[in-house]
């Protein structure tokens with residue numbers, strides 16, 4: 271038993287993963303570009319995550335690019351049997367670090383092969399098709415062509431499960447006419463709750479919802495309510511933000527990102543934090559203030 275078991279598990283395709291996972295994006299250099307300042311520290315974060323019981327890691331070959339996956343492979347291969355590595359495709363990086371859509375058949379196929387090679391895998395457990403129609407929020411538009419390519423790669427045996435990222439309810443429904451969608455990864459946290467209805471809808475049909483920016487992203491969440499609740503519970507504000515997500519819905523899987531072992535420990539410990547009713551009421555107001 272590890273401490274993160276307190277948060278329970280949820281289905282991700284045919285895998286059962288712990289609800290407290292880890293997001294690897296912060297392991298690349300500044301701006302998610304190039305190598306990290308301290309490669310040994312990055313290796314240590316990954317090894318500690320898995321030693322602490324984490325069996326769900328989120329990544330992409332466009333983090334770095336390539337660098338993050340290569341660090342994951344160096345730190346963890348041969349991989350523990352229960353570890354599920356989820357990756358995402360549909361973007362590429364310019365030489366200046368810029369992010370560009372990469373939605374053609376050739377680019378998507380190349381991205382799957384890049385992930386396989388750099389992670390050292392024969393099959394990718396879960397691949398999210400990341401919509402680049404919007405930046406940090408869904409923008410309507412058809413994803414039929416790229417999703418058809420990804421479904422073809424799944425039929426070839428290179429991909430076990432498919433998810434969607436940065437998408438609307440309509441894009442998920444349309445996507446389900448092409449292939450099974452096992453998870454949705456959108457921006458969501460205590461102060462950014464545009465997906466409230468979508469999360470409940472996905473929970474009803476057993477689909478995992480994986481919020482990106484669970485701590486607020488590049489600028490972590492700050493609010494006096496979070497700080498007050500945290501002080502009362504002897505926790506940190508970001509632990510409260512993670513515990514709130516775990517409480518929010520059973521299908522939420524957490525992938526908080528950090529390049530620091532100390533922050534990783536703090537984040538994983540949130541799995542054991544129980545929020546009393548009055549704290550939940552106060553935290554609900556944070557979302558209403560943020561939305562106003």
Ligand SMILES: NC(=O)c1ccc[n+]([C@@H]2O[C@H](COP(=O)([O-])OP(=O)(O)OC[C@H]3O[C@@H](n4cnc5c(N)ncnc54)[C@H](OP(=O)(O)O)[C@@H]3O)[C@@H](O)[C@H]2O)c1
Nearest residue numbers: 293294295328435482483484485486487526527528529533
């Ligand atoms: N699908 C998509 O489009 C998409 C987009 C963005 C991210 N993602 C995925 O989602 C994961 C999570 O998102 P994210 O990493 O961008 O954002 P996040 O988890 O909301 O926050 C990460 C930020 O919080 C800091 N942090 C983490 N733990 C902390 C702690 N205990 N105390 C203080 N600061 C702390 C990190 O800095 P330190 O490194 O200093 O701890 C980093 O600046 C990523 O790793 C990635 O796998 C997906």
